[in-house]
Amino acid sequence: RPHILWFRRDLRLADNPALAQAAAGGQPLIPLYILDDSAGGPLGGAQRWWLHHSLAALDAALRRLGSALVLRRGPAADVLERVAEETGADTVHWNRLYDPAAIARDTALKAALTTRGITVASFNAALLFEPWTIRNQSGRPFKVFTPFWKACLAAPAPDAPLPAPPRLAPASLPAGERLDEWALRPRAPDWAAGFAPCWQPGEAGAGARLGDFLDGAVGRYKAARDRPDLAATSRLSPHLAFGEIGPRQVWHAVHHASGREPAAAPGAAQFLAEIGWREFSYHLLFHQPQMPERPLRAEFAAFPWAADGDGLAAWRRGLTGYPIVDAGMRELWQTGWMHNRVRMIAASFLVKDLLVPWQRGEAWFRETLLDADVASNAASWQWVAGCGADAAPYFRIFNPVLQGEKFDPEGHYIRRFVPELAPLPAAALHRPWAQADLARRCGVTIGRDYPAPIIDHGFARRRALAALATLKQDS
Ligand code: FAD
Numbered sequence: 389r390p391h392i393l394w395f396r397r398d399l400r401l402a403d404n405p406a407l408a409q410a411a412a413g414g415q416p417l418i419p420l421y422i423l424d425d426s427a428g429g430p431l432g433g434a435q436r437w438w439l440h441h442s443l444a445a446l447d448a449a450l451r452r453l454g455s456a457l458v459l460r461r462g463p464a465a466d467v468l469e470r471v472a473e474e475t476g477a478d479t480v481h482w483n484r485l486y487d488p489a490a491i492a493r494d495t496a497l498k499a500a501l502t503t504r505g506i507t508v509a510s511f512n513a514a515l516l517f518e519p520w521t522i523r524n525q526s527g528r529p530f531k532v533f534t535p536f537w538k539a540c541l542a543a544p545a546p547d548a549p550l551p552a553p554p555r556l557a558p559a560s561l562p563a564g565e566r567l568d569e570w571a572l573r574p575r576a577p578d579w580a581a582g583f584a585p586c587w588q589p590g591e592a593g594a595g596a597r598l599g600d601f602l603d604g605a606v607g608r609y610k611a612a613r614d615r616p617d618l619a620a621t622s623r624l625s626p627h628l629a630f631g632e633i634g635p636r637q638v639w640h641a642v643h644h645a646s647g648r649e650p651a652a653a654p655g656a657a658q659f660l661a662e663i664g665w666r667e668f669s670y671h672l673l674f675h676q677p678q679m680p681e682r683p684l685r686a687e688f689a690a691f692p693w694a695a696d697g698d699g700l701a702a703w704r705r706g707l708t709g710y711p712i713v714d715a716g717m718r719e720l721w722q723t724g725w726m727h728n729r730v731r732m733i734a735a736s737f738l739v740k741d742l743l744v745p746w747q748r749g750e751a752w753f754r755e756t757l758l759d760a761d762v763a764s765n766a767a768s769w770q771w772v773a774g775c776g777a778d779a780a781p782y783f784r785i786f787n788p789v790l791q792g793e794k795f796d797p798e799g800h801y802i803r804r805f806v807p808e809l810a811p812l813p814a815a816a817l818h819r820p821w822a823q824a825d826l827a828r829r830c831g832v833t834i835g836r837d838y839p840a841p842i843i844d845h846g847f848a849r850r851r852a853l854a855a856l857a858t859l860k861q862d863s
Contacts, residue, residue, distance in 0.1 A: 389479075390477045390559050391415045391478070392418045392472065393406060393419050393481050394421075394464075394480055395419060395446065396482060396483065397483075397514065398483040398514065398631035398634070399421075399445075399631055400633060401552035402550065402637065403549035403634045404483065404552075405550060407481070407552075407553065408550045409509060409511065410481040412553075416560070417455065418458060418477060419457050420460065420467075421443055421446075421457055421458070421459055422467045427463075428487065431760075432754045433579075433580075433755055434724045434755065434757060434758045434760070435760055436572040437724070440567060440573050442590055443567055454558060456561060457564070458471070458564035459566070460565060461565060464493065464497060465497050468497065469504065471562055475560075479506065479508075481509045482494075482511075484514065486519060486670050486763070487762045513634050515670055516546045516635045516639060517540060519675065521543070522536065522543065523539075529675040530668075531778060532777070533664070536664075536668050536671070545639075548640055549634065580724070583723065586723045587758065589626070594632040594633035595633065597623060601622040601659075602641060602645040605621070606645070606646075609621070609658055613728070615796070616715075616719075616730050616801040617798065617801040622659065623725065625725070625759035625761075626724070628666065628759070628761075629760065638660075642656050666764055669763035669766075669768070670763040672684075673762065673763040676777075679766045679767065680762055680765075684775060688773070688774075691745075691859055692743075692859075693745045694743035696742045696743060698842075700742070700744050700748055702839070703737065704717065704752055705717070706718035706805075707842075709838070710789070710792075710845075711806055711809055711817055711820065712791060712792035713734045714806050715796075715804070716730035724758035725757065726757070729795050730795075732768075732786065735773075736772050740785045740848070741848035742848070743851065749769055750765055753765055753769075785853075789819050792818040796818075797814065799812075799817035799818070803817070808838050811832060812830050821834050
């Protein structure tokens with residue numbers, strides 16, 4: 389009888405343990421993808437664009453193995469039962485997801501399928517280590533990154549990645565829907581027009597990105613990774629978010645490229661540590677499932693946020709009057725991605741300068757990031773807001789002018805994404821309002837061509853610290 393292979397956030401053929409096991413049995417295989425907006429809410433708009441292209445790439449890759457991807461829409465439980473009925477399948481293989489909504493759904497699903505006599509086989513394709521295996525000396529999960537990562541590096545190395553199966557046993561596939569019917573890409577206006585030149589969704593694109601990075605930028609990664617004006621990071625994040633490449637593949641490729649000893653190569657070691665932050669975020673989420681909604685530090689539930697609707701709107705549109713923040717927000721809108729340093733600056737501005745609750749920023753990132761990831765996004769927002777595990781102390785408030793001067797010293801990044809400021813010399817780019825006459829001589833009128841700051845950072849900083857002080861008095 390046929391087996392169903394249910395693809396989820398593992399849109400790849402290599403190092404896909406569910407696929408490897410299903411293919412090894414030799415039974416006819418039904419590769420299935422279900423668009424299920426009921427579990428964990430619908431995907432954000434940017435990720436729907438990516439999903440379209442990634443599914444097309446996966447289908448093409450499966451066709452090369454003599455199969456194809458079956459597309460169905462609806463609650464996963466209904467679809468799986470229907471497909472099993474239509475095909476007589478008696479086993480479903482999937483790779484595990486580790487976020488609370490998916491865990492709840494999959495647990496219920498497994499029980500329902502088992503009572504119908506359908507076997508479920510599940511695997512880990514998403515993490516280096518199962519979240520329950522990395523614990524501190526008292527047997528509890530880590531709350532701080534550095535000892536967590538040390539424990540990971542001391543654990544037995546993750547298994548070597550599995551090869552893609554050379555071919556799949558022929559199966560008579562049930563009817564599926566057409567990808568275009570799902571209308572995952574925007575129609576008019578096509579706000580995703582800027583994505584295609586930057587990205588190649590799919591497993592081949594992921595492999596090419598990793599290869600290019602390990603052949604080039606990894607050497608200077610440690611020194612240059614904080615510079616948004618340099619292409620110094622891997623940009624693997626959307627590929628990892630969709631599982632077009634897995635962390636085990638990255639781990640072993642880095643070891644291979646650095647002669648099996650990444651610790652001796654600072655760029656490689658730092659890069660692996662960032663993969664470690666992704667891992668840490670997932671382990672945190674597994675042990676603290678409230679992380680996407682509620683602060684991990686409970687006292688922050690009483691934080692006196694402001695209801696700054698205008699500020700939030702200006703932030704989203706990249707019109708705050710702080711060039712580095714605006715460049716980041718526009719990079720996000722145009723390319724579906726934002727440099728990590730600028731994510732920190734922009735997020736800090738929203739949460740601390742505007743006192744907008746971090747959950748609003750998290751939601752906007754979920755809608756607009758191609759790499760939106762329930763664990764990394766929530767953990768990072770809580771880190772910036774100062775209410776997360778191992779967070780930056782709340783009183784450390786990013787100064788958007790000094791951050792811009794330090795990390796975009798020539799202003800190339802700002803000029804690219806805020807072109808109306810391009811005529812300004814670098815010295816004036818990061819605080820154009822303070823040199824309004826010079827700006828005017830360059831043809832840029834602050835307040836007309838580019839906004840004046842929507843808030844004074846000095847005032848905002850004092851206000852944020854006062855807000856924090858109320859919390860301390862309360863607790
Ligand atoms: P590289 O520097 O090349 O790092 C390699 C990989 O390590 C990344 O692809 C990513 O998978 C992982 N990684 C790197 N930094 C982090 C980090 N701080 N936390 C967790 N994983 C990390 N990352 C997401 O993947 N999805 C998100 O939704 C997300 N939201 C964020 C929100 C905020 C407010 C901030 C400050 C950071 C967020 N990050 C998120 C983390 C980080 O910004 C991105 O992973 C990184 O910029 C991706 O670019 P890259 O692939 O070139 O990274």
